[in-house]
Amino acid sequence: MESSQLLELAREYCKKNGSRLTPAREQVFLLLAQNQGAIGAYDLLEQLKQIDPGAKPATVYRALDFLASQGFVHKIESINAFLMCDHFSECSHPVQLLICDHCSSVEEIQSNNLDLALRAMADASGFTITKQVVEAHGRCKNCQRAT
Ligand SMILES: [Zn+2]
Ligand SMILES: [Zn+2]
Incomplete structure (x- = not known):
């Protein structure tokens, strides 16, 4: 857009x-x-x-x-x-980010399974999640190709 x-x-x-x-x-x-x-x-x-x-x-x-x-x-x-944000009209969605340590590109992904699993674990601990951001580090597709 x-x-x-x-x-x-x-x-x-x-x-x-x-x-x-x-x-x-x-x-x-x-x-x-x-x-x-x-x-x-x-x-x-x-x-x-x-x-x-x-x-x-x-x-x-x-x-x-x-x-x-x-x-x-x-x-x-x-x-x-x-x-x-890729989909900013739906605010407060769970955020999962793939961060390339080589070129600093960041891709936003959304896994409902991960969200549900985390919420279930939090529930079991009597914990209420108000915000969650998962930041995963590594190498993106382009950088893996380059090396
Ligand atoms: Zn977002
Ligand atoms: Zn990269």
Whole structure:
């Protein structure tokens, strides 16, 4: 999907939820949508500065926090980077990520079996899961071919 179409969807989604996409949030959203794979906050700031030279780190961090809270982007803790969600209209879905340590590409997958198994184990422990992100590291198809 085009990044401008994604932004349009995000605007509608926010309107429905009573939240607001400010110009700064929209700018960061577009940068994420145009970026292939995951990107760190620092690299985002560098890109944002080319559009808005006065951009501050706090602007980027606040925008990322907001976008993550809306379910538009996933934070990848283990590599401290952000990824636009493939299916952001269904927020709070379980997240499983395949992270290539060689080229830093990130693929988002969704296994309902894994989700159910984890929930069953949590239930047995009397634990309620509010958020789950599985970050699997390794080598992607392209990088395995290259070596
Ligand atoms: Zn997602
Ligand atoms: Zn790779």
